[in-house]
Amino acid sequence: MRRPGGWWRLKSTPEKVETYTRWSFHFFAVIEVFALGVTAYGRTGAGLATVLCLLVAAHAAVCMLVASRALDWTRGRRPQPVRLMWVLGAVSAVVSVVAVAIAERGPAGEVETAAGSVYGGVLCFGAGVITLGVSGRRRMIAVVGAFAVGAGLLTFPLGMPVLASVVLAGLVFVTGGFLAVTSLFSLWLLNAVYALDDAKETRSRLAVAEERLRFGRDLHDVMGRNLAVIALKSELAVQLSRRGRPEAVEQMIEVQRIAQESQREVRDVVRGYREAALEVELAGARGVLSAAGIVAKVTGEASGLPAEVQSALGWVVREATTNVLRHGDAKKVAVTVRTSKGRVVLTVENDGAAETGADGPSAGSGSPAGAAGGAGGAGSGGGSGLAGLRERLSAVDGTLRAGPVGKGVFRLTAEVPLPAPAAGAALEVAS
Numbered sequence: 001m002r003r004p005g006g007w008w009r010l011k012s013t014p015e016k017v018e019t020y021t022r023w024s025f026h027f028f029a030v031i032e033v034f035a036l037g038v039t040a041y042g043r044t045g046a047g048l049a050t051v052l053c054l055l056v057a058a059h060a061a062v063c064m065l066v067a068s069r070a071l072d073w074t075r076g077r078r079p080q081p082v083r084l085m086w087v088l089g090a091v092s093a094v095v096s097v098v099a100v101a102i103a104e105r106g107p108a109g110e111v112e113t114a115a116g117s118v119y120g121g122v123l124c125f126g127a128g129v130i131t132l133g134v135s136g137r138r139r140m141i142a143v144v145g146a147f148a149v150g151a152g153l154l155t156f157p158l159g160m161p162v163l164a165s166v167v168l169a170g171l172v173f174v175t176g177g178f179l180a181v182t183s184l185f186s187l188w189l190l191n192a193v194y195a196l197d198d199a200k201e202t203r204s205r206l207a208v209a210e211e212r213l214r215f216g217r218d219l220h221d222v223m224g225r226n227l228a229v230i231a232l233k234s235e236l237a238v239q240l241s242r243r244g245r246p247e248a249v250e251q252m253i254e255v256q257r258i259a260q261e262s263q264r265e266v267r268d269v270v271r272g273y274r275e276a277a278l279e280v281e282l283a284g285a286r287g288v289l290s291a292a293g294i295v296a297k298v299t300g301e302a303s304g305l306p307a308e309v310q311s312a313l314g315w316v317v318r319e320a321t322t323n324v325l326r327h328g329d330a331k332k333v334a335v336t337v338r339t340s341k342g343r344v345v346l347t348v349e350n351d352g353a354a355e356t357g358a359d360g361p362s363a364g365s366g367s368p369a370g371a372a373g374g375a376g377g378a379g380s381g382g383g384s385g386l387a388g389l390r391e392r393l394s395a396v397d398g399t400l401r402a403g404p405v406g407k408g409v410f411r412l413t414a415e416v417p418l419p420a421p422a423a424g425a426a427l428e429v430a431s
Helices: 013-042 046-074 082-105 112-133 137-153 162-242 247-274 278-291 307-327 356-365 368-376 383-395 420-430
Strands: 295-299 332-340 343-350 399-406 409-417
Touching: 013 046, 013 112, 013 162, 046 082, 046 112, 046 162, 082 112, 082 137, 112 137, 112 162, 137 162, 162 247, 278 295, 278 307, 278 332, 307 332, 307 343, 307 383, 307 409, 383 399, 383 409
Parallel strands: 295 332
Antiparallel strands: 332 343, 343 409, 399 409
């Protein structure tokens, strides 16, 4: 069962910003209803106030729909809501005309203020929302300018002086322009967050591609010369065999030896690629996490540990760091290495656990799901990677535990026993 608010914690950072932006636009519509519609009850009679409030509520509902569709259009999920923008413009005009009619024909003095507020406010909010669905500074200015001109023209039936109409048009232009700039800045910020997230993902893919290129270069360096020699000696053996020369057998024996040597060198390259040194992985984890904006604190000493222990624990650091970057929303990560009672204890703790409670007690028993949640803050994280860690640790009689240790905090702990001579040396280094 999900905990309250789990839907929010499961969202990525860009999705959280998008949700916040979307509801901010909806909140503008709520402000419109309360600022223009509800306040009318204190300025005029209940009947006219109810009419004005319903008109404002209908206009606010259309504004919410247009803002939501425009946001989806900005993210490339929907086509441009052209028809809805025309509908919003028409609704704004209708509400404004009705407000003018109420101000002109309603009871003298008591309704003019309320109708006037609805008249100007609806045009300001309408102009600010419609600009969300247009692209380009000129079009935005044109939309706000059109609303301002319309606001000035609609005041003539009221018999307002020309100067008052110009002032009202200017107020609509300034206020609507301010709402438009605020809304467009929110969209720009949202797009920037998504762009940064895409850049982070691209950087991760480039890092993987660079590592593959390095591995490919190593294989080329190892195999290129040997394959060239094999090709030459094989050709020589063919020529000698055609001439009936006994040296052909010696050349083929040499080809066999070089092929076996090539196999051994390839295995060495792959073995070196798969091995992970703990000291190197600790330094790499600190650099990668810091580059991702995560505060990384690495404590402990890894020197003097046996190579097989460093390799196993290095893979734990690598997998935990990868899961934090991919699945979690951590702000702080603490990695600790300590030697106690002939055992090396590696602890990776982060504050980005999202749905770790879903794993329950089993998470603490070292299950892959629980470990994935602890490493990356998502209980559904990658089982195969953690299963590989358990296999590597079991090869050196090590254990892996993971589980929540506090609110939003998850800890992954790996313990590996040291051989007797190595344990004594590690204790000397620690002291």
